[in-house]
Amino acid sequence: MTLNSKIPQGPLKDKWTTYKDKINLVNPANKRLIDIIVVGTGLAGGSASATLAELGYNVKAFCFQDSPRRAHSIAAQGGINAAKNYQGDGDSVYRLFYDTVKGGDYRSREANVHRLAEVSVNIIDQCVAQGVPFARDYGGLLDNRSFGGVLVSRTFYAKGQTGQQLLLGAYSAMNRQIARGKIKMYNRHEMLDVVIVDGKARGIIARNLVTGEIQRHSAHAVVIASGGYGNAFYLSTYAMGSNVTAAWKAHKRGAYFANPCFTQIHPTCMPVSGDHQSKLTLMSESLRNDGRIWVPAKLEDAQAIRDGKLKPTQIKEEDRDYYLERRYPAFGNLVPRDVASRAAKERCDAGFGVNQTGEAVYLDFAHAIVRYGKEQALVKGLDTNDSALVEKLGKQIIKAKYGNLFQMYEKIMDENPYETPMMIYPAVHYTMGGVWVDYNLMTTVPGLYAAGEANFSDHGANRLGASALMQGLADGYFVLPYTIGDYLSDDIRTGPISTDTPEFEEAENNVRGRIEKLVNNNGSYSVDYFHKKLGKIMWNKCGMSRNEKGLKEAIEEIAQLREEFWKDVYVPGEANEYNEELAKAGRVADFLELGELFAKDALHREESCGGHFREEYQTEDGEAKRRKEFQYVSAWEYKGEPKDAVLHKEELVYDNIEVKERSYK
């Protein structure tokens, strides 16, 4: 099949508007005759469900948590971007578009990214109207801060709880529709297969996670908004339940999987503390607005710190290496995440790491405390030379800006970050790869859509901070509601889709067979045993930097681990009951397939770009070296086993942006 991204003709800035003007519509009375399934009610699926129902469609929404309010989106801390230019600092739709394409290392689609930048401004208005309590400045206007990879302040935020507040907005919009009967909500239901009838997505098979009941659900179109798959690495900043299952089932039913190896490794996470850990915690990128990142400049100081003989506060200014400010003076601590992560790894690999394992750097607020403290003392007419007073006032400002993040750090690390620098290290955080979609967000299966982190998105090889919430809400509130109508306008006379067909029968049997195999396997090892092993392979061989030898080994090791899993996994309990281990087993089984495709994709991409760093392709000073031959989206077609997957290429054309060296210096 040839990939057709269906990008509209015409000048970039007019594409979306002109396209919307000409798109097929479904009249309000006919929308009542059409059912849409939305799998996932995080920010992408929640906003899509609410908007589609508001438009008049009958929506069936699914999530595996007990409420949409508990989607992984709730964890988002730092903010959401929009080209409002409220700060008057030179921002514009074009600049957001440009920053995003450059940030993604020229591996994203121009037309999609421009549309994203255009609708970013509507998202803020929509959310404010819903009552999302974005931070405001002294005069009552919406406030902004900066995130990595940009030179303006365009990030809107609600303290360190932006995702939670946005999700409450989407959730209340959903609830209005649930009350009207336009959304039927299936909490604690897990989609385990997509049903294709006559080449079109016409339903799903879901398991009620409380009773174990297997159910058939039909619709005229299916939207996958099931989030990202970073938990393939076992340790990550994702919610424990985040998984690839829905996206992977879509892939196995014909949806191509794009750029599986493009993973974001976030530079500011709490470091790994040992083998017992099952979760990593993010310290928001917003902290890089004020925190300065450093390691000791001398190896002996780093060693003394690791041995507990020296404290960071005892290291003199001239003996510190603010390595991001040194290497990237223009962007400093606000370089994009991939750049900051690799720089931290480089320093730690060279022996400058500051925790017991040697895998941590400092994020230090001492300067910011003094800076803010002096400003406050000036404003209040107090003595700016009174260092105790300055420190007290400065800490108050830091607390107001980042209080909940500091509290979280102290609770987990048992250290007071107001007094001593935080320790941070990169961790898996986001997946730019996902289900391939065209401009309409439709996958290669007609009627099957993907939104939010589940699709391969607009972020190319690296996502800029605060852009995931923007994309998820753009997809759900402003893109899908238009584009899905274009497809559904052909379905107004179809009538209800029956679930009593051979296709539903086959899919249901497929799901039942797999569940039975898992519960009856009676092996000797837990699901976590295999998941941890997979995570180690992924982190060591497909992680922050990769090479040909390691990737080849990873492909073999993952295939072997998958075989062992199916021979020797032990899933306690029954199929027809609440059984978390069973749910987890299904998800890990899918990670074991995805992991191999991930490594295969990374191996074939003989270049470094953004979150994909191949050691063989780097500049003399260790920067990523892109190659023109790889200026495409890799879209993989399922052919039975990950090793047999077939590569399709969507060539990326840059008519409006000059592709050049990606420099943040």
Ligand SMILES: Cc1cc2nc3c(=O)[nH]c(=O)nc-3n(C[C@H](O)[C@H](O)[C@H](O)COP(=O)(O)OP(=O)(O)OC[C@H]3O[C@@H](n4cnc5c(N)ncnc54)[C@H](O)[C@@H]3O)c2cc1C
């Ligand atoms: C700690 C943290 C902080 C972050 N901070 C920011 C930030 O400040 N700014 C920013 O832009 N981005 C941030 N991100 C990224 C951002 O939060 C996510 O990319 C985004 O929220 C994903 O939204 P989503 O709706 O696509 O998926 P999710 O929120 O992951 O929702 C997935 C939904 O799918 C459902 N689901 C999954 N599988 C199935 C299945 N098989 N059957 C039924 N339902 C299923 C789940 O129940 C859930 O409802 C952060 C991420 C993390 C981890």
